[in-house]
Amino acid sequence: MEHISQQEATDLVWKEHEVAHLGAWKVFKALGRKGYKIPYSFVRMTLKGCEICAKFREEKMRDQWHSLLYSDEPGGVVYVDFTGPLLPGCGGVKYIQCIVDSATRVAHATKHKTADAMAAIKGLDQG
Ligand SMILES: [Zn+2]
Numbered sequence: 655m656e657h658i659s660q661q662e663a664t665d666l667v668w669k670e671h672e673v674a675h676l677g678a679w680k681v682f683k684a685l686g687r688k689g690y691k692i693p694y695s696f697v698r699m700t701l702k703g704c705e706i707c708a709k710f711r712e713e714k715m716r717d718q719w720h721s722l723l724y725s726d727e728p729g730g731v732v733y734v735d736f737t738g739p740l741l742p743g744c745g746g747v748k749y750i751q752c753i754v755d756s757a758t759r760v761a762h763a764t765k766h767k768t769a770d771a772m773a774a775i776k777g778l779d780q781g
């Protein structure tokens with residue numbers, strides 16, 4: 655980090671990470687492609703402070719999701735789940751479907767009257 659201060663490096667790491675909570679290696683590579691020579695160990699240490707990623711890594715969640723599929727390609731693997739039934743809202747909407755991309759962790763929510771396979775497919779079409 656000869657050319658930038660530690661604070662600037664920290665800001666760059668967070669800016670790159672916050673795009674989609676990318677892991678330390680992806681952030682390190684992305685910054686390298688942009689010409690920043692920030693050590694991987696620094697990126698890793700900085701990102702240990704991310705509360706959202708820490709929650710994702712929690713032992714409890716890993717136990718529940720131990721066989722979770724994963725893809726580095728955006729859209730390669732998505733996680734889909736419904737929540738509800740909720741109190742019926744406008745137009746009889748009772749369920750919320752959430753779709754999360756495994757690579758980017760970008761989420762998308764859609765509203766549904768039912769929580770069946772047809773609703774799931776419709777939600778994926780919208781996402
Ligand atoms: Zn994060």
